[in-house]
Amino acid sequence: MRAEVIGALRPRAGGRYADGTLGLGGHAAAILAASSPTGFVWGCDRDGAAVEAAKRRLAEFAGRWEIRQGNFAELADWVPHGSCDGVLLDLGVNSSQLDEAGRGFSFQQDGPLDMRLDRRQRLTAAELVHQASAEELAKIFWELGGERDARRLARAIVQTRQTRRFETTRQLAELVEHWAPRRGRKTHPATKVFQALRLAVNDEMGSLEAGLAGAVKLLRPGARLVVLTFHSLEDGIVKSFGRERSRDYTFSGDVDVPELRRPCRPELVLVTRKAIHPGAEEVAANPRCRSAQLRVMEKA
16 A cells, blocks of 8 residues: 555655555655755664565665664654654565565475564563463453454363474464364464464564554644554554544543543544545555555644
8 A cells, every 4th residue: 555655745855754564665665755955864673684675675765765674653752852854654464474484474485483573582472382371371362353262272282282382383283273173264263363363472462552652743734644564453553543533632540531531632523524545456466465454643
């Protein structure tokens, strides 16, 4: 959805932008091209290999970007507050990470049960599978993956790990398929388990909540926050964040009681009330984008 992202960000010459999820640098390159000759991009990615690939891709725009390896949740720690005309967060993993067996994100190819976005961190999917209790694993599978067989699969993992370690993606995928057979399902039975483990290993939901709050600090008035999500958990967090920050009132406690509301100035304006989805042609060309949802907010 590159065209939609660039259309939402509205890059211009002299503009300052932040790309919190650089990936291979495709969006950053498009922003820099659209904001030539003087636009600037601050960028980061948790994946060191992606950072190096992005630097090579952006070499033609030398002097117009600053890139670091790190979590977008920490952007507000080093990018000047109130300096950005737009912030982009393109969530999830990129195709190169999914296709590289050694990263352990996918069960389509056998590889180490890793799933770390940042290889400098210690916790891997294998360590999580062996350290967490059955209750903790079931909670991860259900809350982060929506896996209906969460409890049964968690118990099976805990029982099996007493006699052998889960070291590879194939080992885990085969166990899931044994205890939760496909039975006519289009997707592999391990799909939700792998998604849940990846989100948990990288604390992606926690990073998203912190990253959204930090992104607002970076925006100038009238600047835009553009967020591209790929599953309902992410989109739900972004949608709730936008609603909360665009309200013209606040309240104490967990329950919104109309009589107890206090007026306040909204931080954001919702540019898109509903998420923007990829077109049929783009989905046909790239099936992985079929679940993409784009939301756009503007600093009030």
